[in-house]
Amino acid sequence: MDRRTFLKCGACSLVALSGPPRFLVRTAAAAESKGKVLVAVFQRGAVDGLSMVMPYGDPGYAAARSSIALRPPKVGERDRAVDLDGFFALHPALAPLIPLWENRALAVVHACGSPDTTRSHFDAQDYMESGTPGVKSTQDGWLARAVKALPAAPTPFRAVAMGPTLPRALQGDVGAVAMQSIERFDVRAGDQTARHGFESLYAQGVRDVISGTGRETFEAVKMLKTANAARIAPADGVEYPRGQFGEAMKQIAQLIKANVGLEVAFADMQGWDTHVGQGAEQGQLASRLRDFGGALAAFVRDLGDRMADVVVLTMSEFGRTVAENGNRGTDHGHATAMLVLGGSLRGGRVYGRWPGLERAGLFEARDLPVTSDFRTLFTEVATRHLGVPATTLFPGWKANEPPLGLFA
């Protein structure tokens, strides 16, 4: 119908043109969703992978860090790193994750990172989220590409980021939702008139990006209300750590339990840039890790059996220097450690080749070198857990290393 015909037709064609929201249109072609969920967690600021998952079996670790090295694990002593496999140990603040390790629901990929050598937080985050190291012109994020490659589904909640804006990783043409909180995801007025008014305004009019998204918005608001997502409390005895990250993980669990069709969720946590006074068993890094590990452990317990369908993947733009600096902290480095939790994981193992901390083998003689490209890990999680075809995930890249073998 051209515009003139449309104009002649008047009001009746308005109804015809307004149409259903985009996600409902996609239903026609939808295959059965597998109900799998991937939760991506970004540790912004570059976490010190070497103290998060400590290579106590490598003499180079303690040697390089006179005041901030963790002490090696010792059975029966509290406030010590917890042994994983006789070589690596988990930071004591991450002790709540140990039951997962024992159940093989937690895997670590160490010396993981980007082939790009930038030590700029913002460039490295950009590259990790676009999935194209060294290329800034990439328009969409790797998680958006993952969602796009999955069969369509009749829900506005396929991809959700907790926060005020869409992270780079979810930007792209998939209608991802950015929300600050489930409770606030509504028209906030004392009575219903404002919401009804807005809804009518967006229901009318031409099919354009604003009205279309507006209709999706009210579908989403209603779906959340119907599912009563805000009322879904954490499982008995589960308490999330206070703070922004614990709150985000709690709400992602609510969305999963509310069965609103979530496929990919994104949360981030700041405060890993420990240049000064990093601390060891206690201190700055320990308190961040306590919130981080506490929230992940609560999330897993909260979801219970449902975790079989959920994988949590943590990432950070790069790691930190092997040696401590003059301020009892660490500077920007290269490789770090990433965690994978849940699903049908072959956990209880530290994956990736350990390059050793001897100076001669370090990247630029100071940093942990990357032995596993982050895209190898991300590809494996997206293809094996979500069932995304690998072809479109990381444009211009072909893996030149074997898969890690994370999944059974």
Add this chain to the structure above:
Amino acid sequence: MRRLALALVALGALTGCGVPATSVADGAAPRPAVAPPGDDRAILHALGRLTFGPRPGDLERVRTLGVQAWIERQLRPETIDDAPTERALADLGSLRMSIPEALRAYPRPDPQMREKLQSGQLSRQDMLEMYPPEKRPYRITAELQAAKMLRAVTSERQLQEVMVAFWFNHFNVFAGKGDVRWYVSAYERDVIRPRALGRFPDLVRATARHPAMLVYLDNWLSTREDFVVPAGPNRGRKAGLNENYARELMELHTLGVDGGYTQKDVREVARAFTGWSIERPQAEGRFVFRPAMHDPGAKLVLAHRLSAFGGEADGERVIEILTRHPSTARFIATKLVRRFVADTPPPGLIERVAATYTRTDGDVRAMLRTILESPEFWSEDTYRAKIKTPLEFVASAVRALGASVDARGAFELARASAEIGEPLYQAQPPTGYKDTADVWVNTGALLARMNFGLTLASGRYARVSVDLGALVAGADRRQPAAVLDRLLATLVGRPTPETRAVLAEQLTNPQITRLTPDDRASADTDVAKLAALVIGSPEFQRR
């Protein structure tokens, strides 16, 4: 909207056969120039594109002055008195500081402070006395955010503010990276603002030398290969080439990503800029050329040869090559047309604006004239075709309500812009914020816009005072339809019949009309709620 547009006979004539003069540029493609139509729709269109949105009374003021004369005035901001805005900015002291002054006034925190606090060596109270919030570096960014919002809302030099925001975004620096936070105020004030309607090559030259850009894109650390750091904490370390600035200079500032350069050109440009650095970044923060860091060899940039030992002039020569390149003319033309005309810029207009660039050596004012004299700018398809960015949306709502704002209120509004997705001066990537609808329209952001409308119209932003009574002055509040029409006329000028119809339906709701069944005379229409609905409506998201 379409129906309304088609009904405008005068405009039909304009787009149809171009009644006004058609001129042919010297050697360039023919440029059909049109005079702006004088009808209200055209005035609202001009206000929507050249300002942060019309205030009550603007339509009448431009009508009286004439669109053409008003545009000419906006193109000459120095002729417009803006004293009230300048007075409102007086509280924001950091705006007027030089870089060394800012470095002294907002010292970086004592690295041991956190430890001392945790160990109890220092009480919170002592800490606050030693290091009060108003002395902390984040204040600089906060004041800049407030200033940008305040100017967007109150400045009479609207086009200048639009262009300052445009060029800042084009030459984006991120206030959160390293020492940029101490430089960013000076960067906008000394580099961007004076040249916002000047010549594009001057903008490139000035941004290239400013410490904010030198830090943001790392050029200050870029050296010839095998340079050994002679002193300081990194003494003895081998430095080398950093391609960051060279790449972005070509990709984002001048040629565009498909502008015809190669990786080899990136290396060569990076070599040309080695030695462009910063003198004492944490005390002075001014440009310095360091010959020892510079690569003295010959370079080949886009087939232009730079002979050996060019020194500091190498960089200048590169900027000259880049800013005279036809790809740059087209890239800058495309961005301007996208800002002022449509997300998908009409190719014919891009070519004509690019021709103006080439003819005038990148004169911004001349390029804007080419756009404002184009049939594409005034075409019916262009009317309300752009989605407002969060900054544009927030500022336009405050302006539409005729609200008055001080610096603190402006800071609250800047926070609102962040909640809707655009934290000011916080764009991390060098691309800045995108200027197309796709990034700004998502479910969470739309809800945030509706909720902003509700909060603003009900007067719940501190230091942003809204006089709803004045807004509907003259309309009988016992006549809901009259109130609605008055409100729509003030807030959107010419609403679409659909928007009007939906809002009229709301008038059947007793919670909005506050009509009592037994006594209609006691009605007192809920103007705040109606205003909020208008601000959150699809139509108000467009300009």
